[in-house]
Structure formats: structure tokens, C-alpha cells
Amino acid sequence: MVPVAVVRLHEDTGTPLATLLERADAALAENGQPPLALLDLAATDADIPTGPTGKVLKRQLRERYADLRGYLAARDAAAFATR
Known part of the structure; x- marks a missing residue:
């Protein structure tokens, strides 16, 4: 697991x-x-997964970033910053 921030x-x-x-x-x-x-x-509020009460679904975020290299390969380079 690595530290990720979604803004x-x-x-x-x-x-x-x-x-x-x-x-x-x-x-x-x-x-x-x-x-x-x-x-x-x-880019939009919809890019942050939330449940019916509006809470951020951290499990879905962990799953999204589990394969960080694969995720970044599919993203526009202007939409993230990494080391």
C-alpha cells in the first residue's frame, strides 16, 4: 500500500x-x-466514490489504486502528479 491523495x-x-x-x-x-x-x-465529484449517505468509499479507493502502475498507464498524465 502506498500513500495517495485524491484532490x-x-x-x-x-x-x-x-x-x-x-x-x-x-x-x-x-x-x-x-x-x-x-x-x-x-475532475468531477463523481470521480470520488461515495455511498448513499455521501461518505467516501475508502474500500473502492483502495481497489482503484491497488495496481498503481496500471491505473496510471490508463490516466491522462495531466490528471496526476507522482514521484
Whole structure:
């Protein structure tokens, strides 16, 4: 298992995803956490699986990222930042 963050931007600020990944890693390091392996951009709310009550379905996210290489091969490179 590797650390992954899924983000949904409220507005496009023009900040490259690689910069957001660096900022996230810095914040994690300040709190003694490991760096992210992937920062994945959710283009729409539908890209984040939720149940009928609106809770994020973490099991589905774990399944999505289980084969990280396969997942990234199928994604547009502009939609994620990785190490």
C-alpha cells in the first residue's frame, strides 16, 4: 500500500499538480508522515466514490489504486502528479 491523495479543485488556479504534490509532502513531513506516491486529480465529484449517505468509499479507493502502475498507464498524465 502506498500513500495517495485524491484532490478536487474548486477552481483552476493554474498551479501545476507537481507543485501541489510538493506542498502536500511538505505538510505531511511537518507532521511526521511519509510523502505521497501519487496526487490524483478528481475532475468531477463523481470521480470520488461515495455511498448513499455521501461518505467516501475508502474500500473502492483502495481497489482503484491497488495496481498503481496500471491505473496510471490508463490516466491522462495531466490528471496526476507522482514521484
